[in-house]
Amino acid sequence: MTSRASWIPYALIAPAVLFLAAFFIVPLxxxxxxxxxxxxxxxxxxxARMAGDLNFSLAIRNTFLLTAIVVPLQVALALLxxxxxxxxxxxxxxxxxxxxxxxxISDLAAGLAWLAILQNTGYLNSALYGLGLIPxxxxxxxxxxxxxxxxxxxxxxxxxxxxxxxxIVVAGIQLIPKEFAEAAEIFGARPWTRFRKITxxxxxxxxxxxxxxxxxxxxEVFAVVYALGGTxxxxxxxxxxxxxxxxxxxxxxxxxxxxxxxxxLAATALYLSILRVRPEQQP
Amino acid sequence: xxxxxxxTPRPAPTSGIAVPSARRFLLWTGIVVLLIWVLLPIYFVALxxxxxxxxxxxxxxxxxxTDVSVAPMMQFLGIEGVFSALINSLIAAGLxxxxxxxxxxPAGYALARYAFRGQTAFRLMVLLTRAFPxxxxxxxxxxxxxxxxxxDTPFGVSLIHTVLALPFAVLVTxxxxxxxxxxxxxxxxxxxxxxxxxxxxxVLPLALPGLAATAIFAFVISxxxxxxxxxxxxxxxxxxxxxxxxxxxxxxxYRFAGGFILIIPSVLFIFAVRRYLFAVWGIASK
Numbered sequence: 001m002t003s004r005a006s007w008i009p010y011a012l013i014a015p016a017v018l019f020l021a022a023f024f025i026v027p028l029x030x031x032x033x034x035x036x037x038x039x040x041x042x043x044x045x046x047x048a049r050m051a052g053d054l055n056f057s058l059a060i061r062n063t064f065l066l067t068a069i070v071v072p073l074q075v076a077l078a079l080l081x082x083x084x085x086x087x088x089x090x091x092x093x094x095x096x097x098x099x100x101x102x103x104x105i106s107d108l109a110a111g112l113a114w115l116a117i118l119q120n121t122g123y124l125n126s127a128l129y130g131l132g133l134i135p136x137x138x139x140x141x142x143x144x145x146x147x148x149x150x151x152x153x154x155x156x157x158x159x160x161x162x163x164x165x166x167x168i169v170v171a172g173i174q175l176i177p178k179e180f181a182e183a184a185e186i187f188g189a190r191p192w193t194r195f196r197k198i199t200x201x202x203x204x205x206x207x208x209x210x211x212x213x214x215x216x217x218x219x220e221v222f223a224v225v226y227a228l229g230g231t232x233x234x235x236x237x238x239x240x241x242x243x244x245x246x247x248x249x250x251x252x253x254x255x256x257x258x259x260x261x262x263x264x265l266a267a268t269a270l271y272l273s274i275l276r277v278r279p280e281q282q283p
Numbered sequence: 284x285x286x287x288x289x290x291t292p293r294p295a296p297t298s299g300i301a302v303p304s305a306r307r308f309l310l311w312t313g314i315v316v317l318l319i320w321v322l323l324p325i326y327f328v329a330l331x332x333x334x335x336x337x338x339x340x341x342x343x344x345x346x347x348x349t350d351v352s353v354a355p356m357m358q359f360l361g362i363e364g365v366f367s368a369l370i371n372s373l374i375a376a377g378l379x380x381x382x383x384x385x386x387x388x389p390a391g392y393a394l395a396r397y398a399f400r401g402q403t404a405f406r407l408m409v410l411l412t413r414a415f416p417x418x419x420x421x422x423x424x425x426x427x428x429x430x431x432x433x434x435d436t437p438f439g440v441s442l443i444h445t446v447l448a449l450p451f452a453v454l455v456t457x458x459x460x461x462x463x464x465x466x467x468x469x470x471x472x473x474x475x476x477x478x479x480x481x482x483x484x485x486v487l488p489l490a491l492p493g494l495a496a497t498a499i500f501a502f503v504i505s506x507x508x509x510x511x512x513x514x515x516x517x518x519x520x521x522x523x524x525x526x527x528x529x530x531x532x533x534x535x536x537y538r539f540a541g542g543f544i545l546i547i548p549s550v551l552f553i554f555a556v557r558r559y560l561f562a563v564w565g566i567a568s569k
Contacts, residue, residue, distance in 0.1 A: 006397075008393070008397065009396075009399040009402075010393075012389040012390060013389070013390045013394075016389070016390040016453060017390075017405065019382075019445065019446075020408060023424075023442055024415075024420065027421070027422075027423050027424050028415070028420060030423035030424075030427075031422060033423075081317060084310060087310055088310070093557070095314055095317075095318065096557070098318050098322060101550050101553055103553055104548075104549025104553040105507070105545070106507030106523060106549075108523050108545065112538050112539060112542030112545075113324040113328040113542055114324055115535070116327040116328045116330070117323075117327055121341070121344065122327075122344070123327055123344055125343075126343040126344040129342075129343045136342075137342060159321070159324060167560055170561060171561040174561065212414065213413065216415070216416060219416060220416040220419065222509065222510055223527060226530060227530060230530070237416075240422065241513065244514055250423070257416075257422050261415055261419070264415060265415075
């Protein structure tokens with residue numbers, strides 16, 4: 001599969017390398033530089049201003065809370081879906097297609113879809129009214145109902161982004177030799193034991209990549225929150241957007257960007273060390 | 284690719300024994316619940332999109348369509364800025380497809396066919412992009428984009444979207460080319476083809492469906508991206524940037540119409556690439 005080293009492979013990767021250097025490495029360095037420079041010179045002024053902002057601690061708390069609740073729920077739901085899928089014989093392709101539809105849906109569109117359900121005169125309230133639980137249109141997405149708004153955002157995120165975890169998990173399950181489960185069955189292992197002792201450990205590499213991907217994206221969460229709650233629920237990426245586009249303060253926006261990147265990298269490193277995959281554990 | 288292009292149902296471990304009917308009933312109930320969970324919000328936003336102003340404020344709502352028509356959707360598309368935003372989104376997504384395939388496929392081919400110094404470093408760089416919230420890198424680009432005249436153009440937006448799609452394209456095309464036996468190419472060389480001819484006549488036709496899937500994924504990535512597109516445009520907004528901007532001031536039925544338009548291509552595209560979904564993500568998540 002390999003041939004002698006020559007100039008050809010370098011010529012082939014050069015365009016991609018140059019492109020990534022120009023639009024990934026350079027902006028990365030620029031962001032870090034921008035975050036440390038302000039009118040007062042090089043220093044931590046932008047960070048001080050970021051930390052002193054009223055929304056800062058709220059945004060930190062909200063983003064972490066959302067990630068901590070949404071990501072594990074997504075993994076659990078995706079595992080449940082994947083296990084159910086292995087049990088169907090007919091119609092599996094159709095079910096799989098429907099379950100993966102949200103993969104192609106943007107967070108903005110997901111927020112708007114759930115807005116149709118959760119708005120004052122929406123379908124949730126209509127159902128609750130029909131059951132006699134509320135007297136009339138009720139607001140759930142306001143500043144006065146932070147818990148309801150939070151649940152709404154969790155539902156929309158769960159709805160939209162479970163599909164990506166599902167695809168990674170299903171792809172991982174397909175790599176597990178089915179002889180393992182058959183052998184365990186012969187020795188009398190019950191389904192739950194088989195899942196815990198065979199499927200789950202062999203899925204570790206898949207779960208690791210799903211967790212990294214989802215966590216990094218969860219710290220970037222933004223449009224779904226805006227679509228549902230406007231500015232009622234500050235999150236980190238939303239604050240970066242506000243400082244950049246509305247306050248026109250690129251330095252503080254860059255400070256937020258660096259903070260989000262630092263958190264993402266820390267999360268990735270954490271997953272890599274906790275879920276370390278030894279070569280012999282690979283399916 | 285053939286080995287990993289898996290959507291054919293693999294018999295479940297338990298399929299040897301008949302699943303008892305009570306359990307089968309439970310299983311299908313669960314599946315139906317999941318299908319409804321996925322489809323219902325799309326159905327409701329569609330009702331909102333075609334129901335117009337009256338539909339939004341109807342109380343209490345029926346889950347069945349009442350007075351839906353295409354008029355509200357046409358009205359939405361007639362609003363100043365909506366149609367041009369739609370066009371901008373299509374241009375940005377089209378350019379993203381072009382760039383990520385043109386830059387990604389050669390790199391993927393190099394990784395699949397050659398062993399060279401720096402290979403690991405390159406792979407690492409591609410994988411490293413995944414640990415970064417890439418869209419946020421659009422923030423510092425505002426200034427340099429203004430200087431180079433790229434700010435507020437679909438072309439500028441497509442550049443940052445290509446950063447999002449390129450790592451994906453490299454990894455997917457790598458596995459794609461690894462699945463095409465090297466011997467086919469070598470046979471073509473023996474028959475007097477140049478390297479380029481062999482690639483164009485032998486490898487490319489075999490790789491085409493996989494490349495199409497890669498292109499579709501790049502399209503969806505760009506079409507859906509909100510943050511970078513909103514940062515880098517003011518007047519020439521993409522559809523997502525436009526919707527985000529007018530979110531707080533536009534009436535609900537227009538928001539639903541916008542949401543519905545955003546969802547439609549995704550649904551069709553996921554259907555088109557469903558065969559490749561697992562091959563693509565199975566590899567891309569390595």
